[in-house]
Amino acid sequence: MRVLLVEDDEPIAESLTRGLSRYGFDVQWVRNGADALTADGDFALVLVDLGLPDMDGLDVCRELRSRSDVPIIVISARSDEVDRVVGLEIGADDYVTKPFGVREVVARMRAVLRRVQPSQKEPTQERGRLRIDRRTRRVHLDGAEVELSPKEFDLLAFLAEEPGAVFTREQIMEAVWDENWFGPTKTLDVHVGVLRRKLGDAASLETVRGVGFRLVLP
Ligand code: CA
Numbered sequence: 488m489r490v491l492l493v494e495d496d497e498p499i500a501e502s503l504t505r506g507l508s509r510y511g512f513d514v515q516w517v518r519n520g521a522d523a524l525t526a527d528g529d530f531a532l533v534l535v536d537l538g539l540p541d542m543d544g545l546d547v548c549r550e551l552r553s554r555s556d557v558p559i560i561v562i563s564a565r566s567d568e569v570d571r572v573v574g575l576e577i578g579a580d581d582y583v584t585k586p587f588g589v590r591e592v593v594a595r596m597r598a599v600l601r602r603v604q605p606s607q608k609e610p611t612q613e614r615g616r617l618r619i620d621r622r623t624r625r626v627h628l629d630g631a632e633v634e635l636s637p638k639e640f641d642l643l644a645f646l647a648e649e650p651g652a653v654f655t656r657e658q659i660m661e662a663v664w665d666e667n668w669f670g671p672t673k674t675l676d677v678h679v680g681v682l683r684r685k686l687g688d689a690a691s692l693e694t695v696r697g698v699g700f701r702l703v704l705p
Contacts, residue, residue: 490596492516493523493547494536494562499585503534506589512596520547532596535579536562545577552578556624556637558599560592575674576681578636581665598665602641612647615704616689619644628689635685638663642678646692646702655699 490507494500495518504514515530517523520542523535533551537544548559561575561582575582580599583592612619618627624640626633635643641663646654654662656672664674679692679700686692691703 488531488600489513489515489528491523491526491528491530491533493518493520493534493539493544495519495538495540496536499536503589503592507593510589510593520544523547524550530557532558532560532600534560534562534592534596536564538564548579549577552636556603558603558637560595560599562587575638576636576677580637595665602663603637612644614647614650614690614702617647617686617704619647628686633685635682639678639682639685642675643682643686643702646700647690650690650702650704653695653699653701657699659699 488511490512492500492503492507492514494503494516500516500518504516507514515526515528517526518540520539523533524547535544535547535551539547544561548561551557551559559579561579562585563582564585580602581595583595610620610622612621616629619640620626621644624637626635626640626643642659645659645662656675659675660672679694683692688705690705693701693703695701
C-alpha cells in the first residue's frame with residue numbers, strides 16, 4: 488500500500504519510513520509542500536507534517552483535499568487543541584502529535600483506512616432533500632452536490648442511518664472517529680457546526696443536552 492510522507496525532519500522521516508515498511512507500507516518521502524503537491528502516485532494515504540519549510544502544512548492538506556478524498560493524517564508538533572481542531576476542520580482525517588511511536592501511527596492509519604473502505608450498509612440514503620451515496624461518498628441537496636470533508640460525510644451518513652434517533656457522543660466518536668476513542672469531543676462539535684452550515688434547512692442536527700445529537704428532517 489503506497490503512502491506519501493511529507494516531512495522535513497530527516498530523523499523522523501527516516502524512522503517512520505523504516506517503521507512503516509515493516510508493516511507493509513510502501514512510503515514515498517518528500518521534504519516540502521511543493522514536492523507533496525507534485526508527487527506522482529496513487530497514494531492510499533498521506534501523512535503531512537504541519538511545520539514544513541516552504542509552506543504551511545495546513546495549506547498542503549487543504550490543497551490535497553480540494554483535489555481528492557485521499558485520507559490525510561496530520562503530524563503535529565503543536566499539541567494544543569486549537570491546532571488539532573483546525574487540522575481536522577480543513578479536511579484531515581486524524582492527527583498524531585510528536586513525539587509518537589510507529590505503532591501509534593500505524594493504528595491511526597489502519598483506523599482511517601478502515602473507515603474509508605466501502606460499507607456493507609445501504610449504499611444510498613434518501614433523506615428528505617438529501618441524497619447520501621456511500622459508494623461515491625457524495626451528498627446531494629436538491630440535486631446539487633454538497634462538498635463535505637471525509638469526516639463530515641461519515642458523521643452525516645452515520646446520523647442519517649436513523650433520522651430522529653439520538654446518538655450519544657461516545658457512540659458517534661467511536662463510529663466516526665476511532666473505535667478505541669477516548670478523550671474530549673470538541674472535534675465532534677466543530678464538525679456538527681460545519682455540517683449545520685453546509686446543510687442549511689435541509690436537515691437539522693439537533694443537540695440533545697447532556698446526551699448527544701440526532702438528525703431531524705423537516
Ligand atoms: Ca517539520
